Amino acid sequence: MKRRDFLTGATALGTGGWLSRYQLLGQDRAPNARAIDLHHHFVSPAYVKALSAKEGHHAAGYTTWFALDRLKDYTPDKDIETMDQDGVAASILSCTSPGVWFGRPEEARTLAREMNEFGARAVSDHQGRLGLFAVLPLPVIDDSLREIEYAFDTLKADGVGLLTSYGNHWLGDAVFQPVFDELNRRRAVVYTHPIDASCCQDIQPDVNPPTIEYNTDTARTIFSLLVKDAATRYANIRFVFSHGGGTMPSLVQRFGIGQPDTIADILARPAEPNSRLAHLRRFYYDTAQSTNPVQMQGLKLIAGASQIVFGTDFPFGSAARHLQGLQKCGFNAAELRAIHRENALRVLPKFKA
Numbered sequence: 001m002k003r004r005d006f007l008t009g010a011t012a013l014g015t016g017g018w019l020s021r022y023q024l025l026g027q028d029r030a031p032n033a034r035a036i037d038l039h040h041h042f043v044s045p046a047y048v049k050a051l052s053a054k055e056g057h058h059a060a061g062y063t064t065w066f067a068l069d070r071l072k073d074y075t076p077d078k079d080i081e082t083m084d085q086d087g088v089a090a091s092i093l094s095c096t097s098p099g100v101w102f103g104r105p106e107e108a109r110t111l112a113r114e115m116n117e118f119g120a121r122a123v124s125d126h127q128g129r130l131g132l133f134a135v136l137p138l139p140v141i142d143d144s145l146r147e148i149e150y151a152f153d154t155l156k157a158d159g160v161g162l163l164t165s166y167g168n169h170w171l172g173d174a175v176f177q178p179v180f181d182e183l184n185r186r187r188a189v190v191y192t193h194p195i196d197a198s199c200c201q202d203i204q205p206d207v208n209p210p211t212i213e214y215n216t217d218t219a220r221t222i223f224s225l226l227v228k229d230a231a232t233r234y235a236n237i238r239f240v241f242s243h244g245g246g247t248m249p250s251l252v253q254r255f256g257i258g259q260p261d262t263i264a265d266i267l268a269r270p271a272e273p274n275s276r277l278a279h280l281r282r283f284y285y286d287t288a289q290s291t292n293p294v295q296m297q298g299l300k301l302i303a304g305a306s307q308i309v310f311g312t313d314f315p316f317g318s319a320a321r322h323l324q325g326l327q328k329c330g331f332n333a334a335e336l337r338a339i340h341r342e343n344a345l346r347v348l349p350k351f352k353a
Contacts, residue, residue, distance in 0.1 A: 039311025159189030172224030218246030244290030249298030286311025291325030
């Protein structure tokens with residue numbers, strides 16, 4: 001499907017979903033009026049202006065073009081209105097792809113600071129309804145360390161939001177160790193959003209990056225944390241991976257967890273401490289664009305329902321549709337309550353009220 005055809009279809013689907021969300025649900029309101037959305041995007045006016053100037057730039061690519069169409073008129077007040085309509089109690093704001101890195105450190109520093117301050121003002125203006133995963137100007141290490149200090153100590157951010165890769169480096173790579181050591185010291189929440197890595201852009205004509213590459217890059221960055229023992233080093237970090245962990249569930253055996261004749265038995269018993277499976281079972285995975293029984297039941301088998309958190313990919317995904325989709329994924333009532341809200345409260349207890 002060509003990019004413009006995909007956009008036209010997605011926009012039509014999104015409009016139909018937003019205008020008839022309650023008809024879709026067959027009820028007057030969404031199934032859970034206290035859901036917490038951990039995959040919820042925002043933009044500042046300065047960020048929109050910067051991305052608009054990069055139209056046609058490959059680093060901006062598909063996501064920028066699509067994001068601008070759906071996010072250019074973003075305001076926190078409109079955001080809250082949609083949350084109220086869809087049954088969402090709180091959302092954690094994060095930057096979507098392509099992030100703030102376009103090869104110029106000064107630009108990345110400026111955009112990250114401006115986005116973080118805009119997000120912090122939105123959180124302050126809507127206390128209890130919004131949180132913030134701060135943007136970092138990676139891959140520049142020193143600038144990212146300074147932004148971590150400012151985001152946590154001054155803006156009181158709830159965590160950081162990172163891309164799954166920067167250039168051809170994934171989050172477990174040693175080049176990022178100073179940043180993750182500091183996040184580990186702070187026992188931070190690290191939310192990740194996928195991108196099509198430099199290695200794998202435009203490798204299939206007319207196939208948009210979210211179709212395959214986003215999910216694959218999520219699996220790559222998860223594996224980088226496992227294979228390099230970074231997950232053990234960063235044991236205090238609470239990682240949240242988008243889109244149900246991407247392709248990770250289908251690759252679990254290839255991640256070195258069991259053999260064809262042993263994998264079922266291994267998954268049925270407790271994991272060995274600091275093993276690859278143990279880390280997969282401490283990571284969190286959001287439901288954004290993944291509320292289908294294949295992905296959700298695979299995640300439940302590997303990590304348990306306790307590690308699945310609600311996410312919508314707002315504004316590209318509707319909370320009402322995701323809540324309804326979860327009803328058909330084979331979870332019992334207690335598991336659904338946990339996914340809607342309770343699991344997120346272990347990560348972000350300040351939203352209990």
